[in-house]
Amino acid sequence: MNLIIRVTLLFVLVSFVVFLIGGVISFGVMMRQVNSEQRHFLNERLDRVTRMIDRRKPEDTLRMNKLIIVPLDENLEESKSFRDTLVVHTQLERLEPHLKLDAIKNVGGRSYQVVMYDVIIEPDDIKEGLQESLIKIYLILLGAIFVLSFLVSMYTLRPFNQTLEAIKKFSIKDQDSKITFPKTGIAEFKRLNLFLTEMTEKVKSDYQSLKEFSENASHELQTPIAIIQGKLEVLMDSNKLEEDQINQISSAQHTLNRLKNLSTSLSILTRIENKEFDKVSGLNFSGEVERMLGEFKELIELKSITLTSEIEPDVSVEMDEVLCELLLTNLINNAIKHNWEDGSIHVSLTSEALEVTNSGPDLEIDPNELFQRFKKSNQSSGSLGLGLAIVKKICDLYSCRLEYSQANKQHTIKVALNH
Amino acid sequence: MKLLLVEDQAELAISVQNYFLKEGDVCEYANSFAAASEKLHGYEYDVLVLDIMLPDGNGLELLEIVKQNWPHMGVVIISAKNALDDKLKGLDLGADDYLPKPFHLAELNARTKAVFRRRLQKGENSLSLNEIKIDLDTHEVLVHDQLLDLTRKEFELLHYFLVNQRRLLTKQAIAEHLWGDYMDTADSFDFVYQHIKNLRKKIVKAGGNDYLETVYGVGYKIKSS
Numbered sequence: 001m002n003l004i005i006r007v008t009l010l011f012v013l014v015s016f017v018v019f020l021i022g023g024v025i026s027f028g029v030m031m032r033q034v035n036s037e038q039r040h041f042l043n044e045r046l047d048r049v050t051r052m053i054d055r056r057k058p059e060d061t062l063r064m065n066k067l068i069i070v071p072l073d074e075n076l077e078e079s080k081s082f083r084d085t086l087v088v089h090t091q092l093e094r095l096e097p098h099l100k101l102d103a104i105k106n107v108g109g110r111s112y113q114v115v116m117y118d119v120i121i122e123p124d125d126i127k128e129g130l131q132e133s134l135i136k137i138y139l140i141l142l143g144a145i146f147v148l149s150f151l152v153s154m155y156t157l158r159p160f161n162q163t164l165e166a167i168k169k170f171s172i173k174d175q176d177s178k179i180t181f182p183k184t185g186i187a188e189f190k191r192l193n194l195f196l197t198e199m200t201e202k203v204k205s206d207y208q209s210l211k212e213f214s215e216n217a218s219h220e221l222q223t224p225i226a227i228i229q230g231k232l233e234v235l236m237d238s239n240k241l242e243e244d245q246i247n248q249i250s251s252a253q254h255t256l257n258r259l260k261n262l263s264t265s266l267s268i269l270t271r272i273e274n275k276e277f278d279k280v281s282g283l284n285f286s287g288e289v290e291r292m293l294g295e296f297k298e299l300i301e302l303k304s305i306t307l308t309s310e311i312e313p314d315v316s317v318e319m320d321e322v323l324c325e326l327l328l329t330n331l332i333n334n335a336i337k338h339n340w341e342d343g344s345i346h347v348s349l350t351s352e353a354l355e356v357t358n359s360g361p362d363l364e365i366d367p368n369e370l371f372q373r374f375k376k377s378n379q380s381s382g383s384l385g386l387g388l389a390i391v392k393k394i395c396d397l398y399s400c401r402l403e404y405s406q407a408n409k410q411h412t413i414k415v416a417l418n419h
Numbered sequence: 420m421k422l423l424l425v426e427d428q429a430e431l432a433i434s435v436q437n438y439f440l441k442e443g444d445v446c447e448y449a450n451s452f453a454a455a456s457e458k459l460h461g462y463e464y465d466v467l468v469l470d471i472m473l474p475d476g477n478g479l480e481l482l483e484i485v486k487q488n489w490p491h492m493g494v495v496i497i498s499a500k501n502a503l504d505d506k507l508k509g510l511d512l513g514a515d516d517y518l519p520k521p522f523h524l525a526e527l528n529a530r531t532k533a534v535f536r537r538r539l540q541k542g543e544n545s546l547s548l549n550e551i552k553i554d555l556d557t558h559e560v561l562v563h564d565q566l567l568d569l570t571r572k573e574f575e576l577l578h579y580f581l582v583n584q585r586r587l588l589t590k591q592a593i594a595e596h597l598w599g600d601y602m603d604t605a606d607s608f609d610f611v612y613q614h615i616k617n618l619r620k621k622i623v624k625a626g627g628n629d630y631l632e633t634v635y636g637v638g639y640k641i642k643s644s
Contacts (some may be wrong), residue, residue: 141469223428226521229436233524236587236637237441243635250589257591260521298572299598302610328520 016140018230023134027127041117042101045075046335049114053107056342065260072104072385078103087117096124098335157161159184163193170200181189211274214386218267225260229253258384265386268326269373272393277320285317285417286325292328305339309347317417319398330387331413332354337387338411357412367404389416420535422466425455425481426497427474435468438524439531441585452476459485466493468527468534471509479508485511493534497522507613523592529582546581548641550627555576562625572597573618578633580641589638617638 008308045067053069062069066087080103089096098117105112162182170179179200181193235241236249271277289311300307316326335358343359369375371392374385391413395402401416422439423541424446426432432448437445446463448490459467463582467485471478478496480552485492499520504515514535518527534545536555544555552561560567569577579588588594590608597614599633608639615631 095469161468218499222520223431226499227428227430229521230431230438230524233589233592234434234591246635246637253589253591256521299610302613 002153004149004153008145010144011145015145016138019134019138023061023130026134027123027130029127030130031123038118038120039100039101042099042118044083045090045116046101046105050105050114051109053105053112053114057110058107058112064407066098066117068113068115070115072113073107074111075106076104076111078106079143080290082207084120085117089119094112096120097109121269143408156186157187158182159186160192163196167200168195211312214267214270218263221263222260225256225263228256232256262386264386265384265390269386269388269393272323272390272397277322277323277397279322280318281317281321282319283324285315285354286311286313286349288324288328288355290349292332293347294327299336300345303336303339304342305336306342306344307347308344309349311349312351313346315417316351316353317367317398323394323397327391327415330391331415333411334358334387348359350415353417354415355412357410360408360411361407363411364404370404371402382384386414420465420532421463422447422531422535423455423458423462423464423470424448424596425450425452425473425478426470427472428470433525435524437529438549442528444597450474452478452481455481456484459489463489464492465538466495466531467602468497469493469532471498473639479512482509482512482514490586491538493531495527495531495534497527519607523587523595524581524612525588525592526596527590528586529579529596532582533602543622546578548584548630549576551581551622551630553581562622562627566623567621567625569618569621572614573621576614576618580639587634587638587640591638 011269049067058069058071060071061309075380080101083098083100083102085098086095087098087100088094097120101114101116101118101122102118103114105114159182164373165183166179171177179197182195184190184193232249232253237247241249244288246321289309293307293309297307319327331354332347338360339345339358341358344356346357348355348357363370364376371388373389392402395415398418399414401414403412403414405412405414420439422444424432424435424439426435426448427450431449432450435629436446436448439444447464450457450464455469455473469478471481473481480496480497482496485494490513490538493515493517494514495519496514497520498509499508506519509517515537516530517529533555546553546555550563553574554561555561555578558571560569560577575597576593579593592612593611594608595635597611619629630641632640634640
């Protein structure tokens with residue numbers, strides 16, 4: 001959910017609660033005010049009535065509109081009490097709640113009972129009026145909030161959205177493009193932009209040095225390896241060597257060869273990560289699979305492995321040619337390497353997926369770790385454990401799903417083709 | 420064969436130079452772009468073995484100059500930059516072959532000799548060892564003038580031995596020569612053994628001598644006698 005919408009909804013909710021409580025409070029305050037105002041009014045009227053009694057000195061009971069004056073025979077103490085009562089309303093001709101003032105007044109040495117009524121303003125009437133006005137105010141407020149949130153997202157948050165857009169366009173590979181953020185007067189956004197500028201610059205320079213390192217590392221490693229290999233070969237060629245010495249040299253060469261493969265594989269992994277293989281073109285995948293199986297035919301036969309294949313013709317993929325070859329080489333090599341003598345390999349290709357199934361001993365490692373670097377089923381084997389890591393990297397690059405499954409000592413690696 | 424080696428790593432250059440000198444070839448050595456172009460202008464060479472990364476310039480530029488001035492000179496690129504771009508660019512610019520570092524000296528020798536033969540030995544293009552003769556154009560092998568039926572790999576194997584006649588070829592060098600990048604396991608040595616066995620059998624059956632000598636289980640060599 002959008003930030004502004006979320007804040008707005010929260011505000012609407014909170015203001016609703018505030019209005020509810022505010023309504024109850026206003027109602028209480030109003031009722032109190034109305035009551036005290038009414039008593040005040042009756043008190044004033046009582047004063048006027050007292051003055052009138054003083055002038056006219058009535059002998060009989062006097063009944064006027066909402067006023068009864070009764071001259072009393074005995075002298076009583078002055079008193080005053082308010083009561084709520086129901087009185088027939090003369091115009092409406094129905095019972096209406098009234099406030100009744102019942103007082104004893106001593107005027108000119110005689111006591112009078114004075115009873116006065118006044119129509120009470122009903123709580124229901126106040127409630128209704130209050131409700132109506134509050135709802136109207138609330139609606140106006142809602143409108144104002146929505147207008148405000150629109151303005152905020154349009155103007156106040158614009159620099160933030162522009163920053164987001166700028167980050168989205170940021171490419172770590174593109175060294176020339178400098179990420180520029182819009183000018184803003186808001187301190188938080190200023191700080192955010194400053195921080196992002198520094199961070200992207202840092203990331204770029206780190207990436208660049210890492211890239212340079214991996215490029216150079218490959219070169220810098222291959223040259224000494226080439227020198228050592230040359231020296232060992234020249235040494236081996238001299239005629240005065242004993243069997244033991246030749247074996248020592250040969251063993252050194254084997255180890256050197258592992259080092260060479262290691263540096264090549266790591267440099268390939270790095271270059272895939274750096275997206276350096278970007279000559280993507282439509283490839284005839286069926287043809288490539290057939291061709292690679294041809295290349296490996298001999299190696300497969302020499303291990304007495306039976307190869308069967310079901311290849312749907314004219315399956316095409318969008319892929320870099322070198323990566324396509326690396327993918328197939330590593331998959332087939334893997335199927336040969338982890339196989340038995342007289343084992344079997346089955347390759348099937350449909351427009352949906354490529355599947356390579358081979359016989360072989362059970363995995364000694366967690367299948368989930370199979371595609372990680374330097375994870376190999378047999379730790380002592382001569383394999384580096386990088387082949388399937390390369391396969392995984394290539395599949396990740398092209399968003400192809402890679403799955404491993406096994407049943408009855410048959411191992412299947414499935415590459416889902418992404419069309 | 421007269422060749423010029425352009426390589427900035429002196430240690431590697433000396434090994435390569437020694438190898439070719441032992442073969443009876445003339446091998447001169449330049450350690451920079453400048454030294455190389457000086458030598459190219461002063462002398463004539465059959466084949467140029469060229470490293471792309473030079474301290475004072477790019478080997479590919481030197482390649483362009485060579486192809487303009489001496490179009491008949493064979494060029495083999497050796498590079499530690501395992502970049503496919505360089506390989507394609509080099510071959511586009513007219514290089515005859517590309518060998519990534521590190522390489523086996525025997526492999527460089529075989530590739531260089533092949534380039535030399537293709538470019539300069541017009542007419543007969545063959546190698547021989549006493550009664551065994553191989554024709555590099557038609558891929559035919561004759562033993563006592565009798566045609567031998569070899570598979571492609573067996574032919575390549577025999578060719579490799581004949582080019583490096585005085586050398587000990589390790590199983591590893593042979594495996595890499597035959598299968599290149601596709602092979603990276605120790606299993607490959609059994610495959611080498613199988614191919615050697617078959618090749619021997621076929622030559623002996625045709626009345627040839629068994630020249631292939633096993634050296635302490637490490638590799639093979641053509642018997643000197």
